[in-house]
Amino acid sequence: MSAGKIRKVRPHPSQNEGLIFEKSSPGKAGYKLPPLDVPQVDAARLLGDSYRPDLGAMPEVSEFEIIRHYTRLSTWNYAIDLGMYPLGSCTMKYNARVNEVVARINGLADAHPYQPERLSQGALQILKTLSDYLLEITGMETITLQPAAGAHGEMTGLLLIRAYLASKGNPRKKILIPDSAHGTNPATAAMCGYQVENLKSNSQGMVDPAALAAQMTEDVAGMMLTNPNTLGIFEEEIHKIADILHEKGGLLYMDGANMNALVGKTRPGDFGVDLMHLNLHKTFSTPHGGGGPGSGPVACKKFMEPFLPIPVVMARPDGSLGFDYDRPRSIGRVKMFYGNFGMHVRALAYIMANGYDGLRQTTEDAVLNANYIRKKLEDVYEVPYPTPSMHEVIFSHRLQSRQGVKTGDIAKRLIDYGFHPYTTSFPLTVADHGAMMIEPTESEPKEELDLFIDAMRAIAEEAQTEPQTILNAPHTTRLSRLDEVTAARKPILRWKP
Amino acid sequence: MMRYLPKSPADREQMLREIGAASIDELFSHIPAEYRLNRDLKITRQLAESEVVEYFQQRAAENTAGYASFLGAGAYRHYRPVVVDSLISRGEFFTAYTPYQAEISQGTLQAIFEFQTMICELTGMEVANASMYDASTAVPEAVMMAARITGRSGAVIARSVHPEYREVLATYSQHQGMPVTTIPFKEDGRVDMTALAPSINEHTACVVVQSPNFFGTIEEIAAIAEVAHQKGALLVVAIAEAVSLGIVKPPAEADIVALEAQSFGVPLGFGGPYAGVIATRERFVRQMPGRLVGQTTDRSGERGFVLTLATREQHIKREKATSNICTNQALAATMATIFMTIYGREGLKELAKQNLAKATYAAAQFDKKGRVLFSGAPRFNEFVLQTRDDPYAINARLLEKRIIGGFPLRKFYPELGNASLWCSTEMTTREQIDVAAEAVQP
Numbered sequence: 001m002s003a004g005k006i007r008k009v010r011p012h013p014s015q016n017e018g019l020i021f022e023k024s025s026p027g028k029a030g031y032k033l034p035p036l037d038v039p040q041v042d043a044a045r046l047l048g049d050s051y052r053p054d055l056g057a058m059p060e061v062s063e064f065e066i067i068r069h070y071t072r073l074s075t076w077n078y079a080i081d082l083g084m085y086p087l088g089s090c091t092m093k094y095n096a097r098v099n100e101v102v103a104r105i106n107g108l109a110d111a112h113p114y115q116p117e118r119l120s121q122g123a124l125q126i127l128k129t130l131s132d133y134l135l136e137i138t139g140m141e142t143i144t145l146q147p148a149a150g151a152h153g154e155m156t157g158l159l160l161i162r163a164y165l166a167s168k169g170n171p172r173k174k175i176l177i178p179d180s181a182h183g184t185n186p187a188t189a190a191m192c193g194y195q196v197e198n199l200k201s202n203s204q205g206m207v208d209p210a211a212l213a214a215q216m217t218e219d220v221a222g223m224m225l226t227n228p229n230t231l232g233i234f235e236e237e238i239h240k241i242a243d244i245l246h247e248k249g250g251l252l253y254m255d256g257a258n259m260n261a262l263v264g265k266t267r268p269g270d271f272g273v274d275l276m277h278l279n280l281h282k283t284f285s286t287p288h289g290g291g292g293p294g295s296g297p298v299a300c301k302k303f304m305e306p307f308l309p310i311p312v313v314m315a316r317p318d319g320s321l322g323f324d325y326d327r328p329r330s331i332g333r334v335k336m337f338y339g340n341f342g343m344h345v346r347a348l349a350y351i352m353a354n355g356y357d358g359l360r361q362t363t364e365d366a367v368l369n370a371n372y373i374r375k376k377l378e379d380v381y382e383v384p385y386p387t388p389s390m391h392e393v394i395f396s397h398r399l400q401s402r403q404g405v406k407t408g409d410i411a412k413r414l415i416d417y418g419f420h421p422y423t424t425s426f427p428l429t430v431a432d433h434g435a436m437m438i439e440p441t442e443s444e445p446k447e448e449l450d451l452f453i454d455a456m457r458a459i460a461e462e463a464q465t466e467p468q469t470i471l472n473a474p475h476t477t478r479l480s481r482l483d484e485v486t487a488a489r490k491p492i493l494r495w496k497p
Numbered sequence: 498m499m500r501y502l503p504k505s506p507a508d509r510e511q512m513l514r515e516i517g518a519a520s521i522d523e524l525f526s527h528i529p530a531e532y533r534l535n536r537d538l539k540i541t542r543q544l545a546e547s548e549v550v551e552y553f554q555q556r557a558a559e560n561t562a563g564y565a566s567f568l569g570a571g572a573y574r575h576y577r578p579v580v581v582d583s584l585i586s587r588g589e590f591f592t593a594y595t596p597y598q599a600e601i602s603q604g605t606l607q608a609i610f611e612f613q614t615m616i617c618e619l620t621g622m623e624v625a626n627a628s629m630y631d632a633s634t635a636v637p638e639a640v641m642m643a644a645r646i647t648g649r650s651g652a653v654i655a656r657s658v659h660p661e662y663r664e665v666l667a668t669y670s671q672h673q674g675m676p677v678t679t680i681p682f683k684e685d686g687r688v689d690m691t692a693l694a695p696s697i698n699e700h701t702a703c704v705v706v707q708s709p710n711f712f713g714t715i716e717e718i719a720a721i722a723e724v725a726h727q728k729g730a731l732l733v734v735a736i737a738e739a740v741s742l743g744i745v746k747p748p749a750e751a752d753i754v755a756l757e758a759q760s761f762g763v764p765l766g767f768g769g770p771y772a773g774v775i776a777t778r779e780r781f782v783r784q785m786p787g788r789l790v791g792q793t794t795d796r797s798g799e800r801g802f803v804l805t806l807a808t809r810e811q812h813i814k815r816e817k818a819t820s821n822i823c824t825n826q827a828l829a830a831t832m833a834t835i836f837m838t839i840y841g842r843e844g845l846k847e848l849a850k851q852n853l854a855k856a857t858y859a860a861a862q863f864d865k866k867g868r869v870l871f872s873g874a875p876r877f878n879e880f881v882l883q884t885r886d887d888p889y890a891i892n893a894r895l896l897e898k899r900i901i902g903g904f905p906l907r908k909f910y911p912e913l914g915n916a917s918l919w920c921s922t923e924m925t926t927r928e929q930i931d932v933a934a935e936a937v938q939p
Contacts, residue, residue, distance in 0.1 A: 020838055031844040036851055037927040043744050043850050047875045048735075050715045053747045056618045058842035066580060066838050070608065073570050074589035077596075077604035081588030094501050095592050098546050104582070104764075107557030112568045112902050113768030115561050115894070122559030123767045133540045134698065148769070149629035149824035151811070162672060171672075187811035187821035191641075193672030196816045234528055264538055265525055271532040289585075289828025291595040291627065291788065292603035293770035309668070332668035336571060336633035336661035337768025346552065352552065355543030358499035364521045365502055365509070372512045372522055388527050393608065412600070421598050428790035445503035446512060477600040479795040484599075487793035487805040488531065491782065493624045494614040495792075 005458045008083070008451045009418030017072040021495050024059040030066050057497045059061055076478060077290070078420045084448050088392045088423040088437025089182065089230055091260045091282035095448040096353060099285065099346035108345060113337040117322045123341065124321035127313050131297075134278060137351075137359070138256075139269025140299035144308045146339040150257060151184040153277025153296025154224070156309060158192040159331040160252050160275060160300060161222050163307040167329070168249070172221035178207055180231060180427040184226045184254060194221060199430050205231040205385035209240045216244050222233050222251035227268070228258045230427040230437070231385055232370065232392035242272025251275065259283040260441065261367060261391035264360030275300035284347035295343035309334045365442035366391040369449060373438055376453040380460040386429050392439035396430050400463040405470050407436045412481065415472035417455035501797065538803065565929040567859075568902040569879045569920025570711070571659045571737045572633075572768065573760045575848075576924055581762045583834045591828055595788075599803045605827065606802035609790040612774075612834040619837075619845075620736070620754045621747030622776035626787035628830040629773035629822065632757030633662045636705060636735050637669035638786045638820055639753045639775055640677075641732040643703035644783045645819065646752075650675050652702045653693070653730070657682045657710035658834065659737055660909040666705075676700070686714040686871030688721060697728040707735040708748060713856070713879025714871050715745055722750035738834075740922075741877040743840075743849025753777045762836030763829045771828035783809060786820030848923060852878040855921035855930070862934040863919065870916060879920045881906065881913070884937060888917040894936045900929060902937075 037438065044051045061069070078085070081242045085092035094180040111123055131143045147153040162171045175189040178199045199215060203207040207225065222246055235241065242252045254268050254276035260283045262268070268276050280286045281294035288294075300308075310330045311323035323338070354362060368392050374383065374393040381395035397407040411421030423437035440449060462469050474480065509521070518524055525533065544552070566574060585591055589604060592899045596602030596609075609627045616625035629635040640652045652670070654663055656679050663679070670677055682694050683689040688706055698705065704725040708716035718734060731752035736742070739760040748754060759771040775785060782789070784808065791805035811818040842849055856878040860869045867884040882903060884891060892902035903917035910916070921930065 027843060029841060030839040033847055033851060036854055038854050041854045041857050043853055047745060050746050050875050052744055055842045055845055058615060058618055058845060059838055060841045060843060061838060063580060070584045070835060073604035073607050074587045077589040077593045078601035079589045080592040085594060087594060090594060092594055097500060098549050102553035103548060105553055105557045107560040107562035107931050109764040109766055109769040111560050112566055112765050113572050113899055114568050114570055121559040122556030126556055136539050150632060151821040151823045155821060183811040183815045184821050186816035187818040191818040191821055236527055236529060266528050266534050287591045288594045289591050290593045291827030292825040293829055294824035333661060333664040334668055335665060340770040341767040342770050349549050352541055352544045352549050354499060356538040356540050358543050361499050361502060365504060366523060367524050368509060368512055371516050375516045390571060415601055442502055446508045474600050478603060479600055479799055479801040480797060481662050481802045482599045482795050482801050482803050485795045487791040487803050491805060492792040493789055494617045
């Protein structure tokens with residue numbers, strides 16, 4: 001193994017640790033409740049048949065064991081705090097610590113969603129200010145912060161389209177989705193009662209307006225388009241796309257997963273988009289948390305406003321803020337309470353820390369980083385689409401697959417070089433499922449990019465000289481490649497005593 | 498200059514040179530000129546960190562800090578041991594992505610596996626997923642899952658289920674050909690069993706109840722399950738107050754449980770983020786929505802964990818997926834895992850028992866000033882109080898004593914008149930209860 005080439009990392013011991021249940025024994029405890037200041041009750045008598053005598057295999061461990069246990073587990077994770085996380089369309093950027101601090105301030109963190117409105121003015125003001133900023137950033141006119149994640153925003157968006165078209169007499173039957181789209185798009189369309197019609201990308205990796213015009217009928221409610229698309233390419237004919245849809249009465253929905261390429265440089269509301277979702281956990285820096293929570297606000301043009309989910313933040317005649325529930329044309333509620341408020345706080349803190357100039361510089365640096373990587377690797381990895389890249393760059397494994405080395409293998413080998421893998425095998429439009437999708441974000445300094453480039457170049461060389469090293473990677477992790485086939489065939493989904 | 502951005506002007510110039518671009522705007526030149534934004538965004542200037550903190554402290558001050566509260570109704574105030582935030586604040590947890598790359602994500606994967614195990618143990622189910630957004634969206638996902646399993650389309654839901662869960666179900670079901678029928682509660686606040694059987698027909702995929710229900714009352718799960726199963730429908734049980742599981746028998750007769758785990762160490766946070774979860778029978782696992790972590794081995798036989806059964810999910814199945822869910826509530830689920838570990842087998846029981854004792858004491862005190870409804874059935878930590886005075890007027894009196902009163906039910910249950918829903922947890926003191934009871938009817 002060519003460890004001599006690896007400059008970014010070296011192995012160090014990591015602690016072994018079993019499951020928490022394996023550390024448990026009766027009589028240990030990590031809690032202490034204060035003495036009860038009201039009379040004890042006989043729970044068995046009060047609850048009768050509903051009384052539960054014991055809690056089975058729940059763990060019994062001391063506080064320090066809990067600290068050690070989860071700290072040890074944490075050291076087995078890669079994280080953006082450790083290094084570059086080049087997952088495409090995931091926007092793994094720095095999660096500012098001040099965001100975490102302000103989200104935990106008393107009065108915000110302990111605010112009950114049903115506390116009286118007059119005691120919630122601060123929270124309402126945060127929702128209002130974030131809404132205003134997001135509208136200015138997107139060029140849209142009205143917004144809901146309720147959706148909990150991107151896919152949830154998509155659902156909200158399609159329900160809005162449906163409600164709007166139904167109000168015009170016909171909700172229509174189909175949603176057009178380009179073949180490069182994220183899987184949530186078609187899954188969402190199906191949940192909203194729409195048939196999915198795929199739209200083939202052209203050789204530039206873009207939507208072909210002529211093909212779109214041919215497929216666009218009065219059965220089509222709208223189109224879900226990611227822009228820049230999942231190839232990192234700006235849909236240059238975006239306005240023509242919007243016009244084709246609008247001429248036949250359809251709407252243009254934009255998946256805002258890649259908004260990090262646009263903030264401060266161009267606005268979807270200005271280039272013909274009718275509604276879109278944002279991923280606050282991507283573009284606006286709320287932490288991914290190992291898979292969530294996220295937040296997926298949906299911003300729209302004014303004509304969608306009557307249909308927004310309830311409740312909507314409004315200004316009352318006395319100048320105070322409140323929630324408006326009296327909206328008879330609303331699509332209904334998509335989530336209890338008001339959305340993932342804690343994420344709204346963090347996103348607003350991010351926007352405030354950046355200001356207009358910081359946000360623009362962020363976008364510029366994100367695009368600069370992706371293009372730098374492209375330039376430095378395009379002689380060793382194939383660029384399947386010649387079109388200019390924005391915030392992410394797509395290579396294919398075509399040159400390496402001749403040696404039997406595929407995108408997933410190169411990704412695993414990157415781990416040995418100290419990096420999290422890029423997104424593999426997506427988008428599906430790249431031949432042979434060979435996509436290598438790299439989004440560095442603005443958060444990477446030049447030194448980290450150079451190390452990544454060196455690693456990728458070294459792996460390209462290994463593909464020619466010692467492909468087996470790549471095929472068996474990773475070599476330096478606690479565990480080697482895991483048996484996913486058996487995991488799926490005979491699922492073990494919980495620990496048993 | 499912006500403090501999060503790690504590049505000097507010289508770095509940028511050098512990179513542009515190497516790319517072969519004359520200026521940064523050249524990299525944006527394929528955006529048609531007419532759509533380029535040639536002005537500053539009309540948002541704030543850059544704020545210093547101290548100014549950001551100051552802004553949010555001011556907003557927090559406009560909220561309620563320092564009030565005692567009797568609000569529950571789907572969002573519960575429990576003590577959060579400091580260990581929870583201390584551990585989830587490790588960057589390796591909160592700045593990690595979804596654990597698709599198992600070899601460098603074992604920490605998150607094992608924590609979720611422990612979460613799934615504890616949720617199974619507490620709910621009496623055999624499998625649990627890695628989390629859903631919250632219980633309000635887990636309920637419609639459970640209904641959709643029941644429809645896939647039974648090949649039927651409709652749902653029967655109890656009116657005693659959280660009104661906002663029912664609203665979200667209405668939103669999700671409206672375009673999926675899923676008729677939803679609502680059944681009433683009887684005089685003890687529980688599902689009206691005489692209305693249940695006739696409401697289920699050959700198109701009913703599931704019956705949905707909540708226990709403890711929205712009024713804090715514990716439903717007769719076994720009896721409801723029997724009726725549902727006799728007619729070929731599944732039983733979905735929603736649980737809003739997870740702490741109840743410490744002392745209330747789990748809904749083992751249910752087919753699907755839609756649990757809200759907010760009570761397990763997740764801040765109230767003005768309504769989110771929380772942590773929903775779906776748990777079910779092993780035989781239904783391939784119809785579950787959401788991510789699942791499974792145990793496996795690596796090439797040398799070491800135990801490890803991976804995301805598994807992904808063929809149910811949107812990134813593989815696209816429009817044929819079980820759900821569109823992708824991002825979930827992983828970090829909130831991790832908070833819940835740590836909370837459950839801290840309290841553990843004995844602590845969760847003692848915690849639940851304290852909640853029961855506080856609510857029992859509160860109900861007795863309030864019953865002297867009004868009338869506690871639905872007293873014929875067992876309750877956990879909430880109860881419904883009927884009062885002579887308008888509950889908004891009562892709450893206005895209480896606010897002067899820095900107490901937030903119960904949740905007025907009129908908005909969702911006009912037939913209950915002046916009734917309001919009161920919650921007491923381990924955080925509620927006897928003194929607060931006594932002062933509040935006095936103010937209900939001076």
